[in-house]
Amino acid sequence: MPERKVAPYIFHGQTVSLCDQCLAPVPAKIVFDEGKVYYLKRCREHGVRKALISNDIPYYKRCLDWLKPGDRPQEFQTRIEAGCPYDCGLCPDHEQHSCLALIDVNDECNLTCPVCFADSSPSRSGTLSLAEVEARMDALMASEGEPDLLQISGGEPTVHPRIIDILHAAKIRPIRHLMLNTNGLRIARDREFVEQLAELMPGFEVYLQFDSLEPDTLKALRGADLTRIRQQALENLEEAGISTTLVAVIRNGLNDHEIGAIINHALSWSCVRGVTFQPIQDAGRIEGFNAGSNRAVLSEIRRSIIDAENPFGEDDMIPLPCNPESISIGYALRQGRAIAPITGLLPREVLVDALPNSVSFEKYPELRSRISDFFSLSTSPELAPGRLEALLCCLPEMPTPRELGYADLFRVAVVEFLDAHNFCISRVKRSCVHFVSGDGKIIPFDTYNLFYRDEAARARKAASYAAFRRQLADNAIVLEGEP
Template sequence: MNAPLRKSRPYVFWGQTQSLCETCLALVPTKIQILDDEVWYEKRCPDHGVQSTLVSDDAAYWRRCKSFIKPGDTPLSFQRRTEFGCPYDCGLCPDHEQHSCLALIEITDHCNLTCPVCFAESSPQRSHFTPLATVERMLDALVKSEGEPDLVQISGGEPTLHPQFFDILAAVRARPIRHVMINTNGLRIAREPDFVARLAENKRGLEVYLQFDSLSRAGLTDIRGADLRRIRQQALENLEREGISTTLVATIKRGVNDDEIGDIVHHALQWSCVRGVTLQPVQDAGRNADFNKDTDRIMLSEIRRRVVETGVFGDNDMIPLPCNPESISIGYGLRNGTTVLPLTSMVPREELLSVMPNTISPEKYPVLREKFVELFSLSSGALNTGQRVAEFLCCLPSVQVPDNLGYEHVFRVTIVQFLDRFNFCVANVKRSCIHFVTERGEIIPFDTYNLFYRNGAIDGIRARLAEAGA
């Protein structure tokens, strides 16, 4: 009689993490499984059973992310003690593994749009404007935590509607903050050239983070609730005229605008003021009208593949960003018109993972030197002197470029995947480097803030945990 044969499981058990039950948002044990070329979370909630969720459709790239993890930078101060465990002690608490690469300061919940997709649930009906004195305390809390913060993003709501907007901008400038972004839907920038001219007076170290989800009426109506094609065109024309650095940012929703990713990247290269494109898979948080997990979710890996198909950045150019590699992928280069020289693939991984600030010089990499000369029609000797450019990229080495080149020649494509109830992972959220600064001076990761803190759910969770531990 033949002995029964053991069967192999249909997946590779990669490891274990903690994710969220997609029904009750409880923290639950989660298997990480690799099935063919896909990565899945299998979650087990005692109340709602087993849930299987796709988190990547490119297991090779997902594995590659693990080799890009580098030591995080510790904040100078923390705002809360570790008591209940991640993600219930934000923050930041001493158990968080990364400082604030980018800090968001929300100055209003008022907006001139009611977007079907809005993590802040802003609208014309909401009317809170954060007082200037409160904003200054928020900025001071950030400076205390960071020393010299790399990047502050003034956000909302629609921040340009704040009656003290330029006073707030001046308050940022008055502190040792290296760069500032304005997160805007572009309506005021499109309609008020005088407002843009005043922005231009402060344009050194400033960048406009302009919503740009689609080039089509259907895509814009689905995501923003209005056909904003003329607004986006006029806003870019006004920003171009004033030479204000701009990033186009698109929320990507499967079946709505994912087929436009290449068009958006190539459109960005038509504008000399545009420094890059940021692509964000829709995060199921806040207002997310008619969201369907099975049809609307899209992975970072899928968006990355669409970017590679553009030919602007290749597969080796779109690298995991070392501070939070599973959540952020970036291709970074220099442009001359619409031609882009990728740099990220030319830099050895050990230099990208260096914990010390370093500079990539064409003298050190002959291939880079040759491509500089070719792209910009330079004499070889012109590369012997130069300046460093890597603004808004605190986690990457700066690049030595000739004196006649600068930040206006930078072009990048960044994919930022925020965590929600589907792809939440405690390890990833501990590495989060994009943080909100609250009016109480707390600093909270973008992911946990929108899941637990913005709506006040954390208070009930902490009360239950405290009662259970009593």
């Protein structure tokens, strides 16, 4: 009797991804192979493609334990016609509201970075008027009621002639947290501008581009050695007491070895509330990028955080419940440069029930209350004996839990966006990071760069849909509606 053939991998499940050549939606097997997670995608025109999704099978499976019912938007902007990802707007098939909404106020930038998701540069035109920006804010208000977080972005938003007016327009609306996404050049050079930003506190934060501590790496990612600019920007933010998050785009073989160093550098500034790491995405301008060798996946960065010389351990970097496969986060109490992680001490059910998006702690008294209740010695039998005492001994001058504020926390997050290689229909439907477009539509970051950002993206969408229809025709399937 002949021996049965054994598959060279473990078949875990199935999803819908995209062909990285024609961008048509294609079936994808989710397989475990040699300790890693891959998509095996089959396109009728371009054959089988293999994409790395995770290098940590246990963590990949653990993410599903953190799922919870999505918080739906108050208002949808489009109907379901052609199906995901062709009806973005948000459509009623989307499972998550906007935890973080972005408004690009311009296309112009004062840098021409070799890596830029938006493909911005000094030669790009396109600046929204204040009225146009406010119309987008109002579209977000209609969808969210009281938005969790609005990030003003670009291009480089600080070169917009009315950027301060735009930020004030956001502050008069019931938005829980406001951020300015910037490369830091104006903050480093314009002290009066920094003083104007300080007037927006509290509930305001600078999202500062900070990819590396090494000049050659900065040149590769940003086209210039910005070391002195970053230093001066942080000095000005520190002096003004402006809450800041450092954000680093990570490319394997370039700056992935700096993850621990960036966290340690962040802790040297009292104004820095945390670090966000973003694996490089195949979108916009990405000079020198190779999807096979340069792609970093979330699990790799998470492992580097855990392995670095800092207190964050395996249980401290958890999946964020709103989109657990795409976001990992860890919270710590902070006293100066010393930190003591707390996410690993809290039961999963407490965090799933109470954890908000990654930056709005100061506007979420419910989370603060849950942490306080759990840290109370009289109400926390789950806490192992001595754990709380050890925690407070590490940070002897910490306020009591009920007095905790945003400045007493330090946050590390990994946020992975999707492109044609790692696209997954379920992750898109759970996406909680959204762009607000000019027609009032609210579009997931993952599909915005692929299909909606500009004329080139819309052309890709049309080509993708045409390829999709060809494949459907081969199977004699007929769809009603067009994207």
